[in-house]
Amino acid sequence: MPVNYSTPAASQLHPVAGVRLGVAEAGIRKKDRRDLTLIALDEGARAAGVFTKNRFCAAPVTLCRQHLAAGSDIRALVINTGIANAGTGAPGMAAAEATCHGVAETLGIAPRQVLPFSTGVILELLPAERVLAGLAACQADLKADGWHAAAHAIMTTDTVAKAASRRVQIGGQRVTITGISKGAGMIRPNMATMLGFVATDAGIAPALLNSLVKEAADHSFNAITVDGDTSTNDSFILIATGKSGVEVSDAGDARWPALKAAVIEVARELAQAIVRDGEGATKFITIAVEGGRTIEECRQVAYAIGHSPLVKTAFFASDPNLGRIQAAVGYAGIEDLDVAGSRIWLASNGEEALVSEHGGRAAGYTEETGSRIMQAAEITVRVHLGRGEAQATVWTCDLSYDYVKINADYRS
Incomplete structure (x- = not known):
């Protein structure tokens, strides 16, 4: 079961004017499940995206990059689950292209206006x-209130569908932002192994939209990790339909900060939902690293902690073997780190304990305190590097027996 997360009700997912969604059972890999989603966008909508940095990226990722490079006037997205169409060479590219042509013919648009997405088993x-x-x-099945059904149709090993929605006042006008995501395992930023789709009825100029999708990803999907694996199909798409009447053309617009913050908030909620539903996860862990010289080195330390199987299994067992965290900070790659100047805290349920300072165990720390804090479902690890003002936060989960079981049986 996910850690303190449940799918919002369909009525809580606000329709975004200019976006319609439809799902179907196509039998792509398994029978009797919704595994195909079509998202149709009205003319005038704009789209931008960020994708996996895995060099073995899937055919649909390659096509998405090409189609977005040709223009932001995307009119449709098509998403299948079950088969990733990655590591499939020329035949895989032909299949992705055929999908785009099929959608184009169905909707009366150009193939380059279609973005294809696949998720599931690699090498098939x-x-x-x-x-x-x-x-x-x-x-x-296309309809404006199809977000709830689409959130379910894009799932693979997810145990719950993931969605988020906001209505905010921007410059005295109401703006809607709604999104869905999928992901539970093979999660590692760059992008994380996931699919994410967020749409707003605000109008955003193409250059701003490209900037915002990257910034939103850095504050959400690129700040999560479950198991350190980077997938071949990761994609995050941001859509702006312009139907609300709010049109932002440059970053100097007084409405821009509020709009940007709302989009990032939705993306962050979707990203955290992925971690809360991490394969076999029983705990949601926030790793906050501060006192660094750069954001990059703070993230470097946070990921060293979040990727450590020793740290993650200790959290699963509520075992305060917290020297593992100290060790991860030490091997994170900051060669001139003064360990005597760093500190580590552990917190949950309003209680925070200083675990490590001056290069060793804090004088007032006890294992009983550590064990009590680690038994909570939501835990924070806070690290101060003592070398600057930069900070960064990463979200992860524990590593349980079920993670092995789920991935051992993934294709059966």
């Missing part, structure tokens, strides 16, 4: 004929 070719056969049902 996407059965394009099944996708194409399912498009008519997706089109018939």
Whole structure:
């Protein structure tokens, strides 16, 4: 079960004017499950995205990059689960291209205006004929309030669908932001192994939209980790339809800070939901590193802690073997770190304990305190490096027996 997270009700996911979503059972890998999603965008919508840095990126990722490079006037997204269409060479690219042509023909748009996404098993070719056969049902199902169904249809090993929605006042006008994401395992920033789609009815100029999708990713999907694995299909797309009447053309617009903050808030909620639903997760862990010289070195330390299987298994067992955290800080790669100047705290349920200072165990720390704090479902590790003013936060989870079971049986 996810850690303190449940899927919002359909009524809590506000429609975004200019966006319609439809789902279907296409039998892509398993029968009797919704595994194909079509998102149709009204003319005038703009889109921007960031994608995995894995060199074995999937065919749909390559096509998305090409289509976005050709223009932001995207009119449709198509998402399949079950098969990632990654590591499939020329046949995989042909299948992704056929999918785009099928969507274009269905909706009467150009193939370059279609963004394809796949998630599931790597090294298996996407059965394009099944996708194409399912498009008519997706089109018939298109509706503005289809976010809840789409959140379920893009799941793989997720135990719950992930969605978030906000309505905010921007310059006296109401703006809607709604998004969905999927991901539970093979999670590692750059992007994290996930799919994320966020739409707003605000109008955002293409240059600003490209900047915002990257900034939003850095504060959300690029600040989570479950197991340190970077997938081949990771994608985060931000859509601005302009239907609200709010149009922001430059960063100097007084409405921009509030709009940007609202988009980042939705993206962060979706990203944290992925960690809360991490495969086999029982605890949600915030790693806050401060006192660094740069944000980059703070993140470097946070990820060293968040990726350590020894740290993560200790949290699963509520075992205050916290020298493992100290060791992770030490091997994070800051060669001139003064360990005597660093400090480590552990906190939960309003209680915070200083664990390490002056290079060793804090005088007032006891194992009983550490064990009590670690038994909570939500825990914070705070590290002060004692060398500057920079800070960064990463969210992760523990590593349990079930993580091994889920991934050992993934293809069965």
